[in-house]
Each structure stands twice: as C-alpha cells, then as structure tokens.
Amino acid sequence: MRISKSQLTLLRQLKLKKERDVRRMFLVEGWRGIAECRSAGVVPTLVAYDPRSNAPDHRNLLAEFERNGATVVEVGARDLNSIADTVHSQGIVAAITQRNMPEAKELLMNSRFVVVLDRITDPGNLGTILRTCDWFGIDLVLVSRGSVSIFNEKVVRSTVGSILRLNVLENIDPLDALSSAKEMKYDIFSTGMTGTDVRGAVHRGKFVLLLGNEAHGVDARLSSIADRLISIPKRGSGESLNVAVAAGIVLEHLVSFRA
Amino acid sequence: MRISKSQLTLLRQLKLKKERDVRRMFLVEGWRGIAECRSAGVVPTLVAYDPRSNAPDHRNLLAEFERNGATVVEVGARDLNSIADTVHSQGIVAAITQRNMPEAKELLMNSRFVVVLDRITDPGNLGTILRTCDWFGIDLVLVSRGSVSIFNEKVVRSTVGSILRLNVLENIDPLDALSSAKEMKYDIFSTGMTGTDVRGAVHRGKFVLLLGNEAHGVDARLSSIADRLISIPKRGSGESLNVAVAAGIVLEHLVSFRA
Numbered sequence: 048m049r050i051s052k053s054q055l056t057l058l059r060q061l062k063l064k065k066e067r068d069v070r071r072m073f074l075v076e077g078w079r080g081i082a083e084c085r086s087a088g089v090v091p092t093l094v095a096y097d098p099r100s101n102a103p104d105h106r107n108l109l110a111e112f113e114r115n116g117a118t119v120v121e122v123g124a125r126d127l128n129s130i131a132d133t134v135h136s137q138g139i140v141a142a143i144t145q146r147n148m149p150e151a152k153e154l155l156m157n158s159r160f161v162v163v164l165d166r167i168t169d170p171g172n173l174g175t176i177l178r179t180c181d182w183f184g185i186d187l188v189l190v191s192r193g194s195v196s197i198f199n200e201k202v203v204r205s206t207v208g209s210i211l212r213l214n215v216l217e218n219i220d221p222l223d224a225l226s227s228a229k230e231m232k233y234d235i236f237s238t239g240m241t242g243t244d245v246r247g248a249v250h251r252g253k254f255v256l257l258l259g260n261e262a263h264g265v266d267a268r269l270s271s272i273a274d275r276l277i278s279i280p281k282r283g284s285g286e287s288l289n290v291a292v293a294a295g296i297v298l299e300h301l302v303s304f305r306a
Numbered sequence: 307m308r309i310s311k312s313q314l315t316l317l318r319q320l321k322l323k324k325e326r327d328v329r330r331m332f333l334v335e336g337w338r339g340i341a342e343c344r345s346a347g348v349v350p351t352l353v354a355y356d357p358r359s360n361a362p363d364h365r366n367l368l369a370e371f372e373r374n375g376a377t378v379v380e381v382g383a384r385d386l387n388s389i390a391d392t393v394h395s396q397g398i399v400a401a402i403t404q405r406n407m408p409e410a411k412e413l414l415m416n417s418r419f420v421v422v423l424d425r426i427t428d429p430g431n432l433g434t435i436l437r438t439c440d441w442f443g444i445d446l447v448l449v450s451r452g453s454v455s456i457f458n459e460k461v462v463r464s465t466v467g468s469i470l471r472l473n474v475l476e477n478i479d480p481l482d483a484l485s486s487a488k489e490m491k492y493d494i495f496s497t498g499m500t501g502t503d504v505r506g507a508v509h510r511g512k513f514v515l516l517l518g519n520e521a522h523g524v525d526a527r528l529s530s531i532a533d534r535l536i537s538i539p540k541r542g543s544g545e546s547l548n549v550a551v552a553a554g555i556v557l558e559h560l561v562s563f564r565a
Contacts, residue, residue: 175551178551179548180542182538182542182544182547183541184540184542184543185542207545207546209543212543212544245558246562281443282441282442282561283439283441284441284468285468285471286466286467287441288441288554289434289437289464292550292553293554294551295547295552296554299538302541303539
C-alpha cells in the first residue's frame with residue numbers, strides 16, 4: 048500500500064521535538080535501525096519503505112512486523128528523503144511509539160544503578176552515553192531539561208538500538224532527582240578534576256553517577272549534593288576527556304565494584 | 307593586511323587530504339582552536355581572521371603569534387566561510403605546518419605505550435581516541451591506511467588540541483607496525499568479544515593496543531599477531547561499545563597497571 052498524506056505528514060512532524068512530545072512517538076531510520084527494533088523486540092507503529100531499496104532479509108522483517116501489528120507502507124525515494132536525514136535515509140523509516148514510563152521517583156525506587164545527565168548538548172555524546180549505559184546494565188538514565196532530546200535522530204542513531212531497551216526519562220529536574228536519590232540512600236558520585244581516583248570508588252550497591260555539560264562540567268549546585276567526587280588521573284596532557292569516554296571509564300569501575 | 311589570493315587559495319586547498327599531504331600543513335578553525343595552539347606552544351604558519359569577529363584577548367593572541375613568526379592577515383566573512391566549515395567558522399582559521407616525524411620503526415624504538423588504529427572511519431571517533439591517548443600519556447599513535455585522515459577538520463576539532471601534541475603517524479601499514487613491535491618485545495593487545503576481562507590485563511611496561519574498524523572490528527590477520535585478546539564484560543544488553551569509549555576503558559587499565 049502507498050503511503051497516505053496523513054502518514055507522510057506524521058513522519059515529517061516527528062522530526063520536531065514538540066511533535067514527538069505530543070504524539071509520544073519518534074523516528075528510527077535505515078535498515079540497520081529497523082533491524083535493531085527486531086533485536087530489541089520492538090514493533091514499530093508505522094513503517095514506510097522504498098520498494099526499490101534492498102536489504103538482506105527485508106521481506107521477512109517487514110512481514111514479521113506486519114503480523115505483529117505494524118502498518119507497513121511504500122514510499123518513493125523523494126518523499127522518503129523529505130522525512131529522513133538525507134545522508135542516512137537508507138530506504139526505510141519507522142515511527143516508534145514511546146514507552147509509557149513511570150515518574151522519576153518511582154523508577155528510582157526500583158533501581159540500583161542510575162545515571163543522571165545534566166545538559167548534555169551534543170547528540171553523538173548523548174547517544175554514546177546511552178549505548179554505554181545499556182552495555183553496563185544501568186537500570187535508569189535521567190536526562191535533564193536543557194539537554195538534547197533523547198529522540199533526536201542523531202541521538203537515536205548513536206545509541207545503536209539502546210534507546211529501545213534502556214529506561215530513560217528526559218526533561219527531568221536534576222536537583223529533584225538527586226534529592227530523591229539521596230533520601231533513598233544512593234551513593235551519589237560526580238566527576239571532577241580534583242576528586243579521588245576512580246580506582247578507589249566504592250559504593251554500597253546503589254549508586255547515581257552525575258555527568259555534566261561538555262563545556263561547563265557539572266553544575267556546582269548539583270555536585271554539592273554528590274557524596275563523592277571522582278576523577279580519572281591524567282598521565283599525559285590535555286584539558287579534559289570527552290564526556291562519553293569519561294562515562295565509560297567511571298561506569299566500568301562502578302559496576303565492577305562488589306561491596 | 308588583507309589576505310592575498312594565493313593565501314586564500316592555500317587555505318581552501320588545505321581542505322583536501324591530497325593537498326595537506328603535499329604541502330605538509332593542515333587547518334585549525336575557530337578561536338577555540340587558535341587558543342589550543344597557544345596552549346600547545348604551536349605557532350601557526352598563516353592566520354586569517356575576520357576583524358569584525360571578536361574573542362576575549364584576541365589582539366594579544368594574534369600579536370603573540372606574529373612576534374613568533376606567524377603571518378597574520380584579515381579576511382572577510384564571505385571568504386572565511388568559503389574556507390571553513392560554515393557552522394564552525396568562528397571568525398578565524400589558521401594553517402599549521404605538520405611536524406616532521408621519524409618513521410614508525412624509529413618511533414616504536416623510543417616509545418613504551420603505543421596505540422595502533424586500523425581503519426577508523428568516523429572523524430569524531432578518531433578525534434576522540436586521539437584526545438583520550440593524549441590524556442593517558444600514550445607515546446605514539448599509528449593510524450592505518452584506510453582510516454579517516456588525522457588532519458580532517460572534524461578530527462582536528464574533536465581532538466581539542468591533542469593533534470598538536472601527540473606523536474601520531476598516518477598511512478601506516480599495521481601489519482608492518484605490529485611485526486616490528488613484536489620484535490621489540492611489546493605486549494600486544496587487541497579487543498574482542500571473547501577475550502579476558504580488561505581487569506586482568508597485565509604487561510611488562512611496554513604495550514601496543516590495537517583497535518579496529520567501527521563495524522568490522524579488528525582484522526583477523528592483525529589480531530592473530532596480538533598476544534592477548536581483551537574484552538570489557540557486558541552486564542546489560544547491546545551488541546557493542548563505541549570504539550572510543552572502549553579505547554578509554556582499556557587504556558585506563560593498561561596505563562594504571564604497574565608490573
């Protein structure tokens with residue numbers, strides 16, 4: 048079946064954060080993104096593909112989604128390019144319905160390993176941090192107001208499917224979240240230049256890692272709530288590490304630690 | 307002084323790898339990039355700036371470069387945009403002369419901590435890996451043929467100045483480099499899904515870490531030369547970690563290890 052005007056409009060609108068928030072949907076682009084939906088057990092709500100585009104096993108994939116309730120439609124290359132990031136529009140785009148998530152406080156009550164992100168502005172950094180959190184089994188990621196949207200196409204692409212699996216909540220107030228976490232006896236870590244060596248980081252089985260803006264680091268009001276300041280010792284030169292690299296190094300230590 | 311036609315041509319040509327290789331120069335863009343030159347003690351060969359653009363302390367910075375031998379010229383916004391990445395052309399661009407570097411073999415003889423990169427194709431990943439190597443005091447980075455150019459503007463920007471400090475050589479043959487390293491008694495590590503836990507990685511004070519292509523990992527012919535396969539245990543889901551994040555986690559362990 049050909050794509051309808053209203054379906055095309057929907058897909059175009061999902062490029063805008065405002066519309067994603069209202070419609071509670073987001074876009075996944077390219078055959079790779081679609082295959083990640085299958086791996087994650089997520090059935091897209093609407094799939095639009097160019098029948099002249101090819102991918103291994105794509106007929107099976109689309110038939111499977113259709114059996115599971117997806118609407119699958121055909122779209123021409125020109126319309127597809129008007130929806131997708133031109134460089135990455137590899138013949139297919141899908142609209143995914145966002146999961147209904149409980150509130151931050153309720154999620155905090157049922158988690159052990161939590162990451163709070165304060166004003167991360169680069170989509171690649173945010174996506175890579177989410178991918179890393181997924182790898183290390185982080186139970187919950189809370190993303191502050193003023194960060195790039197977690198459903199931005201570049202973020203989604205950089206997560207390599209993790210956005211479909213992780214518990215992640217955006218537009219949160221980090222001060223509220225940290226205060227709740229403190230009441231719930233989480234050990235709260237933040238990163239800084241003058242903290243203790245990450246190798247010495249210990250916790251009691253429940254932690255929050257707070258990571259801040261690429262240029263300005265962690266907000267002082269927030270880091271004052273943290274119990275411990277962690278740093279990654281510098282052996283060479285340079286002013287700083289990339290925030291996603293720092294996240295990976297610190298998380299690897301925190302999740303490996305056994306009290 | 308206004309920019310001359312030949313200076314403008316030079317700056318435009320330096321966007322091309324071929325011209326950078328012939329002229330042994332590369333571009334640094336934006337006031338932030340220029341400030342990184344000062345921090346690294348590098349004097350640009352040619353600086354072109356828009357006099358209507360402003361940055362804190364910029365007069366002092368330009369005067370200092372001029373005293374130290376830089377040619378500093380004025381350029382209009384339109385010409386500047388024809389040189390620089392439009393999004394990032396923040397009023398200034400500089401041509402830096404590449405350092406003369408000994409050959410890989412000679413550099414290997416005088417190093418202890420070495421990273422070999424095989425076909426890294428994403429500029430942000432390569433730049434972030436170089437930034438991470440600089441932080442951890444890696445003595446030498448060897449970048450294979452088939453990788454993105456180390457002097458690509460996005461790579462340069464992602465290194466946040468590390469490209470000006472690190473010993474890094476591109477267009478190398480990784481098989482040659484690893485064979486030489488093996489003769490020189492380096493412990494050679496590569497990353498993979500089935501290796502031993504990074505926490506158990508030990509070396510005798512001289513190591514090479516081999517990192518491979520984002521999609522295809524380390525080439526089998528190369529990893530067969532490695533003594534040890536390292537992996538970063540997965541606690542959650544996801545198929546893989548971003549290569550720059552993996553590099554950071556493994557390097558933090560390797561440089562912290564004391565035999």
